Amino acid sequence: MTNDNRTVVVTGIGAFTPLGADAASTWEGLVNGRSGVRPLTEAWAADIPVRIAARTAVDPGEIIPKHQARKLDRSAQFALIATREAWADAGFETPATAEGSTVDPDRLGAVVASGIGGVTTLLDQYDVLKEKGVRSVSPHTVPMLMPNSPAANVGLEIGARAGVHTPVSACASGAEAIGYAVEMIRTGRADVVVAGGTEAAIHPLPIVAFANMMAMSKNNEHPQAASRPYDKARDGFVLGEGAGIVVLESAAHAAARGARVYCEAVGQGLSSDAHHIAQPEPTGAGIARALAHLFESTDLAKEEVVHLNAHATSTPQGDVAEIKALRKELGDHVDHIAVSATKSMTGHLLGGAGGIETVATVLALYHRTAPPTVNVDDLDPEVDADIVIAEARKLPEGPIAALNNSFGFGGHNVVLAFRRD
Numbered sequence: 001m002t003n004d005n006r007t008v009v010v011t012g013i014g015a016f017t018p019l020g021a022d023a024a025s026t027w028e029g030l031v032n033g034r035s036g037v038r039p040l041t042e043a044w045a046a047d048i049p050v051r052i053a054a055r056t057a058v059d060p061g062e063i064i065p066k067h068q069a070r071k072l073d074r075s076a077q078f079a080l081i082a083t084r085e086a087w088a089d090a091g092f093e094t095p096a097t098a099e100g101s102t103v104d105p106d107r108l109g110a111v112v113a114s115g116i117g118g119v120t121t122l123l124d125q126y127d128v129l130k131e132k133g134v135r136s137v138s139p140h141t142v143p144m145l146m147p148n149s150p151a152a153n154v155g156l157e158i159g160a161r162a163g164v165h166t167p168v169s170a171c172a173s174g175a176e177a178i179g180y181a182v183e184m185i186r187t188g189r190a191d192v193v194v195a196g197g198t199e200a201a202i203h204p205l206p207i208v209a210f211a212n213m214m215a216m217s218k219n220n221e222h223p224q225a226a227s228r229p230y231d232k233a234r235d236g237f238v239l240g241e242g243a244g245i246v247v248l249e250s251a252a253h254a255a256a257r258g259a260r261v262y263c264e265a266v267g268q269g270l271s272s273d274a275h276h277i278a279q280p281e282p283t284g285a286g287i288a289r290a291l292a293h294l295f296e297s298t299d300l301a302k303e304e305v306v307h308l309n310a311h312a313t314s315t316p317q318g319d320v321a322e323i324k325a326l327r328k329e330l331g332d333h334v335d336h337i338a339v340s341a342t343k344s345m346t347g348h349l350l351g352g353a354g355g356i357e358t359v360a361t362v363l364a365l366y367h368r369t370a371p372p373t374v375n376v377d378d379l380d381p382e383v384d385a386d387i388v389i390a391e392a393r394k395l396p397e398g399p400i401a402a403l404n405n406s407f408g409f410g411g412h413n414v415v416l417a418f419r420r421d
Contacts, residue, residue: 001264001421005250008185010262010418012090012247014082014196015359018054018240018346021063022085026356027363030371031392035224035345037238044204049211052223053202054240054347071140072153073118074200078243078352079150080157083112083194087158090247091259096192097159102257109162109193110155111181112245113173115351115408116201117147123205150198150243162190168351170408171311173197174244175354175416179268181248186267191253197355198243207239213278215315227348228375229312229319229341230383237313240347244355246362263365266401266417269294273411280318280407284325287405290413291329294403300417302333306395307370307402309361312341313348320382322405327384338370338395340388345374354406358416361404365420368395 001007015022018036019029029036036054045051060077061069069077096105121144128136143149148166155164163184167176174197181195210216217236219226227238248265270293273286280286295302308326312319319341326334342360349356364370370393379387401419 002251005188005252006186007251008182008248008265009251009254010246010265010362011249011254011259012086013262013359013362014084014086014089014245015243015356016056016078016081017242017356018057021058023359026359030342030345030360031369033345033372033374033390035374036240037223037226037347039223048204048208049218050207050216051220052226052238054238055202056242071144073121073144073149075114075118075198076150076153078200078241079112079154079198079245082196082243082245083154083157086194086245086247095157095159103192105159105161107162107191108158108160109164109181109184109190110151110158110160111165111167111177111193111195112151112154113167113177113197113351114147114150114199115168115170115173116199116206118145118149119201119206120203121145123203154194158194160194169412170410171348171350171353172406172408172412172414173351173354175358175404175406175414178246178354178358178416179414182265182267185248185250192247192249194245194247196243196245196358197352199350199352200241201350202239202241210239217314225375227314227344229314229344229373230380230387231376232378232380234314234316234319236315237343238347240349242349242356243352244357244359246358262362263418263420266300266419267294267298269297269415271413273413275411278409280321281411282317282321284321284328286411287322287325287407287413288328290415291325294415294417298417300401300419302330304399304401304419305337305403306400307364308337308339309357309364309402309404310339310341311405311407313343320380323383323385334385337386338388338393339385340371341373342371354404354414357404357406361402361418364395365400365402365418370395
């Protein structure tokens with residue numbers, strides 16, 4: 001790894017997830033195969049077909065002050081909590097605009113994605129309008145519901161002036177945000193970028209809509225076993241919520257301030273399926289093109305890759321298409337890649353998935369440990385790969401690399417790559 005302005009490194013991580021209120025507790029949950037899926041206890045859940053979800057382990061109201069929380073959608077609250085952790089973890093104590101900061105605010109960016117944005121604010125405030133009238137609607141509604149609200153609030157929190165951005169590409173949004181942030185640094189727009197994804201869509205309307213698409217698991221009786229990527233009995237994803245944030249930095253900037261480096265952010269591969277609005281291209285051709293783009297546009301060698309945090313949502317079609325793509329692009333080397341499907345524990349965070357799964361990928365490299373995939377009782381014979389099942393697995397010593405896959409409705413495909421010495 002060279003200490004230049006084009007090499008991008010990860011210097012901070014933060015997470016607020018169904019497994020914990022920070023990155024450490026989330027990682028502990030992942031390594032130990034702990035599920036964050038629980039029954040929904042709200043009254044509205046009694047009459048809908050799906051009555052399980054992966055809510056955050058801690059309510060954000062316990063962390064965000066009430067006067068601030070009432071002006072923020074739940075998705076923005078998640079993003080701020082994870083950002084504060086990542087910012088401090090990177091060694092920054094104050095906003096870049098504060099006197100004495102080691103970051104130039106004009107060289108600091110923020111890219112925080114959400115697939116759906118402030119959907120709970122939108123729907124809840126519409127209910128207020130219908131039930132209580134015009135004067136009862138919160139004046140903060142629009143800044144709360146807009147999809148760029150989490151990014152904007154993160155940008156304000158850290159004092160980012162190089163650019164604040166919000167990619168919206170369904171379930172690929174969080175990964176696309178991180179890839180965009182890498183390019184901001186690589187092309188010279190910024191020295192430091194805070195990036196990731198967040199989502200808070202546990203509400204009856206999205207749940208019923210996904211359920212009516214036959215996309216969600218209806219295994220209400222066994223919530224912790226409902227998300228089961230690669231298992232023959234999988235019947236759809238489980239909705240999760242939360243945020244994952246990383247601090248990305250040019251290697252030169254990190255070295256100049258003596259920052260701890262988790263790993264290098266090598267780059268991204270992008271493609272689109274042009275196949276169907278909600279179904280993956282069944283042969284995995286689009287995903288394979290994203291993988292090919294990654295290897296063509298970076299100096300990463302296929303043989304370096306020893307771990308994959310797979311998209312693997314627990315849908316019958318999607319899980320197999322991803323494996324076919326791996327085999328198509330990587331050939332027999334797939335047999336040497338430890339594949340983890342962490343959505344088996346966190347559920348699917350939609351636009352936040354790429355954020356928390358990037359945190360998991362970075363920590364997998366840092367600790368040289370691949371988290372397990374839980375609930376695989378009967379492996380689908382079409383899953384032709386080395387799945388890490390039931391227990392975490394040690395990764396090799398020496399220079400290694402890992403991939404993080406994220407795909408979204410509309411056919412968006414994003415592959416992120418990370419490596420360490």
